[in-house]
Each structure stands twice: as C-alpha cells, then as structure tokens.
Amino acid sequence: MAPRATPTKRQRAGPRSPKSLAESLPADVGLPRYPRLSSTPRSTRLRWSQAFIPTLRDDPADAGAVSHRLLVRAGYIRQLMAGAYSMLPLGFRVREKIMRIIREEIEAIGGQELLLPALHPRDLWEQTGRAEAMADILYTLSDGRGQDLVLGPTHEEIFTTIAKELTSYKQLPQLWYQIQTKFRDEPRPKSGLLRVREFTMKDSYSFDVDAAGLDEQFDNHHRAYTRIFERMGMPALPVQASSGAMGGSESIEFIVQSPAGEDDIAHCPAGDYTANLERATSRLAEVQDDPGPDKPEMFPTPGVRTIEDLVAFEGGAPADRQLKTLVLVLDDKPTLVMLRGDHDLQEQKLRDGIGALEVRPAQPEEIKELMGAGAGSLGAVGVDQLPILADEALRGRRNMVTGANRDDHHLRGVDVERDIAVTRWLDLRAVAAGEPCPVCGEPLEVFRGIEVGHIFKQGTKYSEALGATVQDADGESVNLVMGAYGIGVERNLAACVEANHDDLGIVWPISVAPYEVVITVVTMDDEGAVDAAEALYLGLIDAGVDVLIDDRAERAGVKFADAELIGIPYRITVGPKGLADGIVEVTDRRSLQSENVPVDEVVATVVDRVVTARV
RNA sequence: CGGGGUGUAGCGCAGCUCGGUUAGCGCAUCUGCUUUGGGAGCAGAGGGUCGCAGGUUCGAAUCCUGCCACCCCGACCA
Numbered sequence: 001m002a003p004r005a006t007p008t009k010r011q012r013a014g015p016r017s018p019k020s021l022a023e024s025l026p027a028d029v030g031l032p033r034y035p036r037l038s039s040t041p042r043s044t045r046l047r048w049s050q051a052f053i054p055t056l057r058d059d060p061a062d063a064g065a066v067s068h069r070l071l072v073r074a075g076y077i078r079q080l081m082a083g084a085y086s087m088l089p090l091g092f093r094v095r096e097k098i099m100r101i102i103r104e105e106i107e108a109i110g111g112q113e114l115l116l117p118a119l120h121p122r123d124l125w126e127q128t129g130r131a132e133a134m135a136d137i138l139y140t141l142s143d144g145r146g147q148d149l150v151l152g153p154t155h156e157e158i159f160t161t162i163a164k165e166l167t168s169y170k171q172l173p174q175l176w177y178q179i180q181t182k183f184r185d186e187p188r189p190k191s192g193l194l195r196v197r198e199f200t201m202k203d204s205y206s207f208d209v210d211a212a213g214l215d216e217q218f219d220n221h222h223r224a225y226t227r228i229f230e231r232m233g234m235p236a237l238p239v240q241a242s243s244g245a246m247g248g249s250e251s252i253e254f255i256v257q258s259p260a261g262e263d264d265i266a267h268c269p270a271g272d273y274t275a276n277l278e279r280a281t282s283r284l285a286e287v288q289d290d291p292g293p294d295k296p297e298m299f300p301t302p303g304v305r306t307i308e309d310l311v312a313f314e315g316g317a318p319a320d321r322q323l324k325t326l327v328l329v330l331d332d333k334p335t336l337v338m339l340r341g342d343h344d345l346q347e348q349k350l351r352d353g354i355g356a357l358e359v360r361p362a363q364p365e366e367i368k369e370l371m372g373a374g375a376g377s378l379g380a381v382g383v384d385q386l387p388i389l390a391d392e393a394l395r396g397r398r399n400m401v402t403g404a405n406r407d408d409h410h411l412r413g414v415d416v417e418r419d420i421a422v423t424r425w426l427d428l429r430a431v432a433a434g435e436p437c438p439v440c441g442e443p444l445e446v447f448r449g450i451e452v453g454h455i456f457k458q459g460t461k462y463s464e465a466l467g468a469t470v471q472d473a474d475g476e477s478v479n480l481v482m483g484a485y486g487i488g489v490e491r492n493l494a495a496c497v498e499a500n501h502d503d504l505g506i507v508w509p510i511s512v513a514p515y516e517v518v519i520t521v522v523t524m525d526d527e528g529a530v531d532a533a534e535a536l537y538l539g540l541i542d543a544g545v546d547v548l549i550d551d552r553a554e555r556a557g558v559k560f561a562d563a564e565l566i567g568i569p570y571r572i573t574v575g576p577k578g579l580a581d582g583i584v585e586v587t588d589r590r591s592l593q594s595e596n597v598p599v600d601e602v603v604a605t606v607v608d609r610v611v612t613a614r615v
Numbered sequence: 616c617g618g619g620g621u622g623u624a625g626c627g628c629a630g631c632u633c634g635g636u637u638a639g640c641g642c643a644u645c646u647g648c649u650u651u652g653g654g655a656g657c658a659g660a661g662g663g664u665c666g667c668a669g670g671u672u673c674g675a676a677u678c679c680u681g682c683c684a685c686c687c688c689g690a691c692c693a
Contacts, residue, residue, distance in 0.1 A: 153693080484693085556652045559654095561653070
C-alpha cells in the first residue's frame with residue numbers, strides 16, 4: 001500500500017519549498033481577493049507530494065461493500081482489526097466536515113454540546129436493567145480496585161444521571177448532545193465502516209416536563225436530521241421503526257437505500273407509507289372461508305412435514321388455508337406461535353409485542369416432549385398448557401388445516417376462534433414485497449437500506465429507573481420525559497460513499513469532500529505550469545477554498561486517476577498546452593465534463609461554483 | 616454461536632497435493648537514464664519471524680497437533 005506521495009526532486013533540493021515559492025511569486029500576480037469563507041482550517045497548505053494519501057491501484061481483497069473498497073483504496077481508512085478502523089488524513093477531514101454539519105443543525109434546534117465519559121460504572125447499567133438487556137454487546141472490564149466497568153455503547157444512563165440536577169419545569173426544555181466514541185461488541189462486524197465495534201456517534205437527549213414537549217423536540221430532530229442528510233448529499237427516508245432495546249413509544253429511523261445495508265424497508269411507491277420490516281404492516285385481501293364441519297376432523301397425512309407438502313398432498317389445503325404452528329422459547333418460556341401457512345414470522349414484532357429479550361426456536365426434543373409430535377405435525381387445537389400467540393391475519397378464519405400433534409396426522413375444519421385457546425392476538429407476520437400498502441393499497445416494494453440515524457421517544461423509562469424528576473407547575477414531582485437521537489458519524493461517511501460513487505471512485509458532495517478543489521499540475525518540469533498552479537493555489541486558499549495541489553512528480557494519468565479515485569469535486573488542470581493559450585481546464589467530478597477557463601478568471605469561476613455548491 | 620474460506624514483502628497473488636539449494640511473480644518503493652495532457656520504458660536495488668506455538672524429520676512455507684487472526688453466509692444486532 002505504498003503511498004505515491006513522495007517529495008519531488010525539487011522539493012528535496014530546497015528551492016521549491018512552499019515558503020520560498022510563495023516568496024518567489026511575482027508581487028503582481030493580481031488575483032482577486034475574496035472574503036474568507038468557512039472552511040476547514042487545518043493543513044490548507046499541505047501539498048499532495050507531502051500528504052499521506054496512500055492510494056492503491058488494486059482493490060483490497062477482503063472488502064465487499066463499495067464504500068469499504070473505495071475508502072480503503074482511496075487512502076481514507078485502514079483496518080486495525082475486525083470492526084476497528086483508523087481514519088487517515090482524508091478520512092479524518094471528511095469526518096470533521098460531517099461532524100460540523102451535525103453540530104450546526106443540532107445547535108440550530110437548541111442543542112448544547114457536552115462530553116461524557118466512555119468509561120462507566122457497571123452499577124448504573126444494572127439500575128436500568130440494560131446490563132442484562134444489552135449484555136451481548138457490552139464491553140465489560142474491571143479496574144485495579146476490582147470495580148466493574150463498562151464501555152458505553154450509548155449514553156442514556158449518564159445523561160440521565162446529570163439530568164438529576166434539573167429541579168424545576170422552568171429549566172425545561174433541555175437538549176443536550178455530544179459527539180463521542182461508542183463501543184459495541186458486535187458479534188459480526190462487517191462492510192467496512194458500516195458495522196464496527198468502536199465508532200463515533202452524535203447522540204442527543206431531550207428532557208421535557210410532558211409528552212407535548214417531547215413531541216416538539218422529536219419533531220425538531222426529525223427536521224434537523226432531514227437537513228443533515230440533505231446537506232450530506234444523501235437521500236434518507238424517514239421510516240417507522242422498532243425501538244428494540246432502547247425502549248419507548250415511537251421511533252423513526254432514517255434510511256439510505258443501499259444493498260450494503262442491513263435493514264429491510266417496506267415502501268409504498270405512492271409515498272404514503274415507509275416502514276422497517278420489523279414493524280411494517282400491509283392490507284391483506286379478505287379471505288372467505290366455507291363454514292366447514294362442526295368440529296375438527298383428523299386425517300392421516302403420511303410423510304407430510306412442511307406447508308408445501310400439505311399443499312401438494314391429496315386432500316390437503318392451499319397455504320393460505322393452513323395454520324403454521326411454531327414452538328418458540330421466549331425468555332425460557334415455551335410458547336406456541338401461530339401464523340397463516342404462507343406467512344413468515346417477523347421475530348422483532350414478537351419481541352416488541354411481548355417484551356421478550358431472548359427468542360429461540362425450541363429444540364426437536366423439546367418439541368416432542370411438549371407436543372407429543374415432531375415439528376411437521378404440530379397444531380394448537382386442544383393445547384391448554386402453553387401460551388398461544390396468534391397473528392391477526394388468523395382472526396375469524398374457519399375451516400383451516402393444521403397439525404394434529406400426532407405424527408403423520410393433520411386436522412381439517414379448524415375454526416381458529418372456536419377450536420383454539422388463543423392467549424393473545426398480535427401482528428406477527430413479515431410483510432412481503434407486492435402486498436398492498438396499508439394506506440393506499442398500492443403494491444409495496446421492499447428494499448435494503450443503511451440506518452444513518454434513529455430518533456426515539458423514550459418517555460420516562462430512564463428517568464424513572466434513575467430517579468430524575470422535576471417539580472411541575474403544580475408543585476408535583478414528575479419524571480423527566482425523554483427522547484434520544486443518534487447519528488453514527490463514520491457510518492454516515494460510508495453511506496455517503498455508497499450513495500455517491502462511480503466506476504472511477506468516490507464522488508463527494510462538496511459539503512463533505514476532504515478538499516473542494518484539486519489543482520493538477522500536468523508536468524512538474526514546466527516552470528510556467530508550476531508557477532501558474534501555485535498562484536492559483538494561493539488564490540484559492542485566500543478565498544477560503546479547501547484546495548489541494550497535486551505537485552507530485554507523477555505522470556498526468558496517475559494524477560487524474562488519483563484525483564478521481566479520492567473524489568474531489570472540482571479539478572483544475574494546469575499544463576503548458578493550455579497556458580500557451582492562457583487557459584486552464586476545470587473538470588466537474590460528477591459529470592466528468594471539462595471546460596476551458598482563462599487563467600485569470602479561474603479563481604473567481606471556481607470560487608463561485610464552490611460557494612454555490614456548499615450547503 | 617453454527618457453516619465455509621483465507622493467512623507467504625506495503626497491496627494483490629503463486630509455491631503446499633508429492634518435504635530438499637540463497638522462497639518467487641505483478642503492482643508499489645529506491646537509484647540512474649529515457650519519457651512526460653489519462654495509471655510509461657529500460658537497467659539496477661532494497662524489502663520476508665512464510666499468522667503463532669509445539670511436533671515429525673538429516674531437512675518443514677510444504678506433513679501432524681493445538682491456538683490465533685481476518686473474510687463470507689447464517690444466527691444475532693439501540
């Protein structure tokens with residue numbers, strides 16, 4: 001992975017060092033002056049020849065996701081171990097710009113920045129029950145005194161602890177945030193920056209005296225997040241989501257469509273419904289059942305083990321007339337779960353619906369012992385010793401077919417409500433692509449996406465557990481009503497690449513590009529080209545543009561390819577040919593369109609374009 | 616956690632089945648010359664605990680045992 005960045009002969013020799021070059025410029029370069037625009041202040045004068053930008057000619061062998069491949073190849077990141085990445089200078093700059101956008105937008109809705117420790121006493125996590133609930137991802141350690149510690153995977157506990165100093169409703173609302181490192185022992189880190197074990201997160205927490213206040217802060221975040229992702233050049237869809245272990249009443253996640261993502265999203269093309277499959281619903285066609293017999297009838301079904309077997313079996317039934325019976329162990333409690341034969345269980349719905357932490361299928365031996373038959377012949381008819389959870393789609397269904405709890409036998413004529421002692425009705429089935437939108441009936445599409453942000457209404461879960469209260473206007477002590485709002489910084493960086501690249505490399509939106517402009521000096525051996533390029537460089541720096549000058553003693557082709565790979569939005573190509581006619585070339589990275597611009601106008605032209613493109 | 620795969624120079628790989636000189640190739644790097652507007656050519660050079668540990672053997676990158684790491688699929692995942 002050797003960097004191509006090497007000092008040129010001239011620089012090693014000395015006379016072309018940045019300082020002496022600047023001094024050597026004619027006094028009347030005559031470039032217009034612009035007010036300094038907001039820009040990353042550091043390293044503005046670092047030249048490519050000295051920059052650590054270790055680009056690779058070949059793709060890394062073990063990178064699957066596009067963003068992973070490009071970020072490694074273009075010299076933005078390097079892996080230290082599974083799920084832990086170093087940010088190289090280019091990656092660092094992009095990360096800084098993303099954090100700046102996030103800060104601006106959270107400050108704009110009243111956020112106050114703080115910084116909390118990453119190291120927490122385990123006690124605090126015991127108090128909210130999450131030491132257990134999140135045990136599998138929690139990094140735990142102990143110090144020299146034997147105190148148990150955890151590395152924070154999120155910071156509700158700590159923010160709430162600080163919020164205990166709030167005493168009056170008059171101090172509310174409060175909106176606190178930090179940008180800080182999180183640690184999560186992901187069982188399977190993957191896809192480069194998309195799923196890691198150590199990462200930076202912007203997490204904000206809102207504190208209000210009532211639900212109305214929370215609603216307002218939640219909506220504020222919804223708007224702020226929309227702006228953040230727009231500014232980053234990523235179309236992100238707000239999606240109804242499961243709150244999972246975070247708890248709370250409502251949550252919306254923001255999803256960038258990408259095959260590298262891990263979430264499946266049901267989306268109505270008409271635009272009026274978008275939901276994570278973990279909680280998506282659809283409108284199902286009504287099914288008309290024949291009355292059927294007065295009571296279930298057993299019939300032999302030799303060799304029938306699956307729904308499909310029974311569809312094909314003489315005297316069987318189509319899948320939507322079958323009852324699928326699953327034996328699951330929910331937090332050590334065996335439970336029957338019933339779905340229509342052609343429906344799949346959405347496990348997160350089950351978790352959310354009954355508040356279970358651990359869900360696993362029962363072992364074959366357990367099933368045999370509980371039900372008296374193997375998994376291919378199960379049914380809920382006559383079962384009274386186990387809880388029975390039934391999917392809503394089975395309500396009112398009659399004359400169904402299901403297993404008889406006797407191997408190689410099934411029951412027909414089952415009336416769900418008459419014959420089965422359903423403990424609870426729940427929405428448990430996974431929506432499939434093509435099913436009708438619950439709002440308008442259009443067929444839903446299902447796609448994969450990356451979760452780039454998630455906002456939660458948490459209510460009083462944490463304030464209750466930790467005793468964070470204020471007095472309201474009536475002098476009553478009430479629990480703080482909380483919301484929590486997260487954005488993963490590096491994951492956003494990767495998602496941005498997923499959404500902005502082509503065959504040649506990354507195509508950064510100007511708002512987060514490590515440099516806004518690269519000046520490519522075609523030949524370092526042509527003094528005229530070098531001098532002109534350096535003059536443009538200084539002019540753009542003066543104008544507050546983030547500009548990189550490619551002063552390497554490389555061939556033009558190498559410089560062009562690298563500029564495209566690392567994805568700088570504008571390239572100014574300076575070479576003797578053009579200069580003979582008084583022009584340089586300005587190339588737009590996204591369209592790859594070039595145009596000739598007179599040398600003495602190019603700073604103004606490019607500054608204008610950059611400023612317009614900044615958001 | 617289950618299944619599969621891979622560890623040899625900065626990166627990408629061959630060599631291993633069938634043990635035997637100083638362990639190779641491409642890219643990258645360094646030196647020189649030539650070249651120079653789309654990943655140059657020639658000549659020369661540097662760079663390796665062959666993932667780790669143990670074992671078998673006169674001799675191990677190669678065979679055996681154990682361990683570790685990384686990748687992919689699944690499970691899992693605020």
